Amino acid sequence: MVAGVSKPPIHPRRVALFVTCLVDLFRPSIGFAAVKLLEEAGCTVEVPPLQVCCGQPAYNSGDRATTRAIAAQVIDAFEGYEAVVAPSGSCGGMLAHHYPGLFDDDPAMKARAANLAARSHELMSFLVDVLGVTSVAARYDDAVTYHDSCSGLRELGVKQQPRRLLGSVQGLTLREMATPEVCCGFGGTFCVKYPDISNAMVGEKSADVASSGAGTLLAGDLGCLMNMAGKLQREGSAVKVRHVAEVLADMGSLPAIGEAEGRR
């Protein structure tokens, strides 16, 4: 048994990591943190090479044909794995909730999409709800606040799972915001299509982060994290922004999001 997992899972699982396009491009450490957490929980992790993106940019822009093409590609790439895990509630929710509805006119594809949906999980809920992980071996000496990203919270019920695991991180204290469940204003393409409104929303979020008194802001979705980190840094805030998986995987000494390497 690997240190840090309070009880060994009964069966090691063959898990496919859905890296997500943002993590792949902008913050690979989140993917490696996810691999570490899953392996420590007894899983065998594989990264299917033909994955790209879950299709949300097309889906939420009304381009259903492209969405279906990408979804079919994802369904192919992740066939046969016991579980598909994404370090993102937004991409996880896309796979777990939205794919089957894309194929209402194609029963065979709909069945495959439903099969994938049933195997798809967001990382925190997979660790806690499926694998029964209750603690991790990690240390992080700071007060943190946790933003509940919308899709994870409302589509997948991710709320207590990350908090529960954070509770086992040594040196860490959790200071809740007044409204951790209010959207940060990212919304994928929303933030560049309606920058003024998005800015007002993320401005409120950064004020809420500040009043929590926490030195670190965590969340489970890189899109939201980049949005909030970018705003906090533009405002000159010293709050560090990280993905929750990085802290749980004891990778909290990496430069924070938007922080130069070699600085701490």
Next chain:
Amino acid sequence: MQSTARDFKHNAGAALADANLQDSLAKLKVGFSERRRQAAERLPEFEALRDAARDIKNHALAHLDFYLEEFERKVTALGGHVHWAPTAEDARRIITELCRSVGARTIAKSKSMISEEIGINAHLEAAGIAPIETDLGEYIIQLRHEPPSHIIAPAVHLTKDQVAGTFVEHHGPLGFTRRLTERQDLVAEARHVLRQKFLDADVGLTGANFLVAETGSSMLVTNEGNADLSNTLPKMHIVLASIEKVIPTLEDAAVLLRVLARSATGQESSTYTTINTGPRRTGDLDGPAHYHVVILDNGRSSVLGTEMQDMLRCIRCGACMNHCPVYGAIGGHAYGWVYPGPIGSVLTPQLIGVEEASNLPNASTFCGRCESVCPVRIPLPGLMRHWREREFERHLTPKGVRQGLALWGFLARRPKLYRRVTGWANRVLALFGRGEGRYASLPLAAGWTRFRDFPAPPAGGTFHAQWARHGGARTRP
């Protein structure tokens, strides 16, 4: 009402810069959602009631023709009249003719969003008939010549001090010259001024929360009691409602009322619930001699049986806007037409055309908070997405967005090419961002970097490049 939905972005910018509006919105955001949360928590069966409410509305919509005809039959049997208005123009004409038939000079109006939808006030004024809004919020905005900014709190965009200023300006000539500072004093003054208007009115025009097919009743909830004066004092009562307001029974109404008030204001029940069933009967102490119900379609029936039908379940509680972070940032006027917030972003394209309202279903992060509080579980983000799909099909999506999507879609369907492109982008962004760890400005990303820094990726390559490099590419056997 004239739409400015086309100017949504401009409207939103102005709203964000309006300090009074931002003051008002700050209070709304906390107040409504907290009261709704507490009300829902106090009622253990609240979630089950939401399911029941959804099912009642779905059933009524599935048999809408039957229940509407049943409603008409009952109203007629009671001595009232039902008028069918396929369009807003029909509804305006019918109401104006009814008012003329009793020689009306003033009419007392109780709050009705449908009356805003058909723009009845301007039409009546042009016909020489003075409509007087009697809901306090509606009264305030009528004095100010503004449209409502919220479906249950029409003047929620105003501060108390702005209301005081409006009253001094309009009540001054009636002898009320003191600028008031207390909320209850403002209410008392409006009540005093309005009392005579109720007594003078020839016609009462109200909306309806529900039309009950079983009994031919129209039901109305208010917190001010103004509807009761509007429909009992004048000699004619006109109910203006849209087709989807009909429900089968009074028992169904009881279920819907229980979720309505809690979702809207956090009350267990609205202060006044009025059931109007026909004109005054022999021996009744009060009530109108003439009772008319004008039932408006205005494009709604074309939604029946389509993927958009769920929007017709709406019972107009306002919870979606109270919980919407976009509404909370810009208020109701920015949406540019009668119905703001998430439900407005779904209804408005249907009612005035998706070309005019194309921005509305796009101006959402799909955070899903609206759906999570909707008492009849309307899948609001899903319906907004359907509108986006229709816009895309009809090439209404902005050209830049379409081109960007096309390029991205081309790459996303070619994983190997995608890897090369992202590998290159990752290296460039990491290289030039390594000094600060972020970008204060980036070409092609001005929408982002105008307000935020853009985090640079750390050196080392994409996840997939690193995974392959470290021999981790343990693909399935």
